Amino acid sequence: MRIRVRRTGGFAGIGRSAEVDTAGRPDAGEWHSLASAVLADGDGTGAGVPDGFSYEITVDGRTVHCRDPHLTEAQRALVQRVLKEGA
Numbered sequence: 001m002r003i004r005v006r007r008t009g010g011f012a013g014i015g016r017s018a019e020v021d022t023a024g025r026p027d028a029g030e031w032h033s034l035a036s037a038v039l040a041d042g043d044g045t046g047a048g049v050p051d052g053f054s055y056e057i058t059v060d061g062r063t064v065h066c067r068d069p070h071l072t073e074a075q076r077a078l079v080q081r082v083l084k085e086g087a
Contacts, residue, residue: 002022002059005017005086019082044065052068
């Protein structure tokens with residue numbers, strides 16, 4: 001499974017993106033569960049906040065969009081994890 005997160009916006013307007021391939025990872029099951037929850041949550045609702053971040057989360061070609069401060073718990077966890085561990 002390929003998981004990509006693209007973050008845009010923020011005060012400085014500097015974008016950031018990272019991707020994780022779960023194939024062969026010992027923690028792949030955790031990634032798959034989290035990604036499934038994010039896809040089930042679907043696109044976020046509600047307008048973002050000034051200088052807040054917007055996110056594009058793509059899991060194996062399926063994309064959802066969300067914005068601060070309206071991320072679900074699963075979206076926030078996956079975004080943090082991918083941006084931390086992704087290349």
